[in-house]
Amino acid sequence: MAEPSTSSLPPAAADAAAAAVRAAIEKSQQPGPTATETEAKEGATEGAGEGPEGDKEPQTTTVQPGLVDPNHDVTVFADQANFTVKHPLYSPWTMWFDSASKQDKAKSWDEALVKVIAFESVEEFWGLYNNIVPPSLIHPNSNYYLFKEGIKPAWEDSANSKGGKWSVQLPRGKYSETIDNFWLYTMLAAIGETFETPFIKPTPEDPLPSATPTSSFSNEITGVIVSSRKAFYRINIWTRTSNPGDEERIKNIGKHFKYGVLGLEEGLKISERDKVSSDVEFVSHKDSQAKYGTKVDKWTV
Numbered sequence: 632m633a634e635p636s637t638s639s640l641p642p643a644a645a646d647a648a649a650a651a652v653r654a655a656i657e658k659s660q661q662p663g664p665t666a667t668e669t670e671a672k673e674g675a676t677e678g679a680g681e682g683p684e685g686d687k688e689p690q691t692t693t694v695q696p697g698l699v700d701p702n703h704d705v706t707v708f709a710d711q712a713n714f715t716v717k718h719p720l721y722s723p724w725t726m727w728f729d730s731a732s733k734q735d736k737a738k739s740w741d742e743a744l745v746k747v748i749a750f751e752s753v754e755e756f757w758g759l760y761n762n763i764v765p766p767s768l769i770h771p772n773s774n775y776y777l778f779k780e781g782i783k784p785a786w787e788d789s790a791n792s793k794g795g796k797w798s799v800q801l802p803r804g805k806y807s808e809t810i811d812n813f814w815l816y817t818m819l820a821a822i823g824e825t826f827e828t829p830f831i832k833p834t835p836e837d838p839l840p841s842a843t844p845t846s847s848f849s850n851e852i853t854g855v856i857v858s859s860r861k862a863f864y865r866i867n868i869w870t871r872t873s874n875p876g877d878e879e880r881i882k883n884i885g886k887h888f889k890y891g892v893l894g895l896e897e898g899l900k901i902s903e904r905d906k907v908s909s910d911v912e913f914v915s916h917k918d919s920q921a922k923y924g925t926k927v928d929k930w931t932v
């Protein structure tokens with residue numbers, strides 16, 4: 632299982648994890664009690680009737696309002712079990728799951744869909760990640776769905792009904808470790824909200840170009856899904872829109888997903904023999920529902 636540390640992640644995933652922490656810091660810069668105020672208050676209660684210690688003057692170190700105080704607060708990066716500070720994410724998220732056995736008995740598709748947990752901090756995310764069965768080990772025909780709070784992972788939800796999905800498929804078997812890593816990187820990009828980072832093509836001179844998140848962030852991603860199927864694994868990125876007019880913006884998400892987040896090479900076929908390519912494809916939900924016997928318009932990157 633991965634440690635709650637970003638040091639072993641590839642650059643894009645590490646960026647995404649760092650973005651999740653940046654979200655925490657930005658959020659925590661809202662006015663709150665200063666350390667001095669907090670310590671003064673604690674001194675007042677803890678010190679009462681405790682002799683010399685109780686007479687202690689409150690310490691005068693002042694940290695910026697709401698920021699982590701390095702002298703007192705323990706983050707998950709310093710102590711994985713006994714941390715005292717949680718870093719809130721930009722948005723709260725919910726993990727959903729549906730399993731093959733439930734699908735078999737369910738009367739309708741969404742009857743089998745269960746909420747696993749809702750979380751809103753970096754620490755809760757790692758707590759979930761460290762305690763959940765990885766996608767390579769879930770039963771074929773099962774799916775994990777990580778969606779923004781309040782959005783059901785269904786085409787019918789108003790946040791999804793006009794949208795679509797980017798997909799990548801990997802053959803089962805030899806790609807089990809890869810799918811587990813890809814899913815982690817995908818989740819980090821989702822909770823770090825880095826999918827809308829402008830994609831900058833790597834060059835031999837600058838193989839790891841770093842782009843700052845775009846100012847035209849439009850909250851386009853509603854959720855991400857990993858699916859286990861008999862012959863393959865699949866990751867989907869769901870978007871709110873799928874208009875031809877938004878092609879450039881949506882393709883940027885696909886490029887960032889394929890090259891930045893997953894680190895795939897342009898033109899690379901994941902496996903010629905298995906007839907599964909690394910083409911990352913976009914299709915609208917409307918088209919994917921009508922896929923049988925219908926020509927489906929797909930975008931690739």
Ligand code: MGP
Binds near residue numbers: 740741785
């Ligand atoms: P799938 O898992 O998205 O496709 O949907 P997959 O794995 O390609 O399977 P295939 O059987 O389509 O080849 C599988 C099935 O689940 C769909 O055909 C629908 O019956 C149902 N389903 C999936 N989703 C995401 C939804 C949804 O959002 N709404 C509803 N009503 N049904 C869905």
